[in-house]
Amino acid sequence: MVEPETFLFLADLATNNRKAWMDAHREERDDALRNFTGIAMTLHDYADRFDPYVAEAKFKPKQSFSKFFQDARDRVGPGLYRTDVDVFANAGNPAEDVGYYLHIEPGNCHAGAGLFHPSKAALARMRRHLLDDPQGLEDVTTDPEFKVAFPDGIVTRKLLGAVPDGFDSKGPAAPYLKMIGLGCRKDIPDALLLDDNVIDLLIETFRSASPLVRYFD
Numbered sequence: 001m002v003e004p005e006t007f008l009f010l011a012d013l014a015t016n017n018r019k020a021w022m023d024a025h026r027e028e029r030d031d032a033l034r035n036f037t038g039i040a041m042t043l044h045d046y047a048d049r050f051d052p053y054v055a056e057a058k059f060k061p062k063q064s065f066s067k068f069f070q071d072a073r074d075r076v077g078p079g080l081y082r083t084d085v086d087v088f089a090n091a092g093n094p095a096e097d098v099g100y101y102l103h104i105e106p107g108n109c110h111a112g113a114g115l116f117h118p119s120k121a122a123l124a125r126m127r128r129h130l131l132d133d134p135q136g137l138e139d140v141t142t143d144p145e146f147k148v149a150f151p152d153g154i155v156t157r158k159l160l161g162a163v164p165d166g167f168d169s170k171g172p173a174a175p176y177l178k179m180i181g182l183g184c185r186k187d188i189p190d191a192l193l194l195d196d197n198v199i200d201l202l203i204e205t206f207r208s209a210s211p212l213v214r215y216f217d
Helices: 004-015 019-024 026-045 052-056 120-132 134-141 144-149 198-216
Strands: 085-089 099-104 110-115 182-187
Touching: 004 026, 004 099, 019 026, 026 085, 026 099, 099 198, 110 198, 120 134, 120 198, 134 144, 134 198, 144 182, 144 198, 182 198
Parallel strands: none
Antiparallel strands: 085 099, 099 110, 110 182
């Protein structure tokens, strides 16, 4: 699934996060991009086993994984480039809709479902849904299968110190309204992702995460 050279490239990029280095390693970068494209195609090929909506969706492999270059307004960390990549299996727009993902980062790989970098419009839609149906999300997170697959429950990349102005700070949705994007994740050892048979684990993980995707549909 993930080629050893891809892990090596990401690890080297983490310690050489500058344009001159990236320009000098375009061949390795392009090989990694081909690997991500292949992974995206594989996830889509198997989507009928975890989400028929994804299986039936129009699919553009090269638009199904995050890009290395970081715009200044979206930058995570001091580097010019992301040193991790998310490969998506999504029935809509990966930047706008909750979907499935495989996060590839040496020593920090995981898979699950969510929308961790929502646009302002997508974040507003998520918050409206949380307000309209807080019990629906509670039903997802308390489901036994979901709890076993994702013991950390709902996680986020960024947590606000308080509920945004205009929202009920004591309502059942309050903990999630403080999240800038959210989802669930299952850690996967790097070594497992080197084996093509890991697709069975990913299918099982995505199937367990599918109620969260359906909640936000």
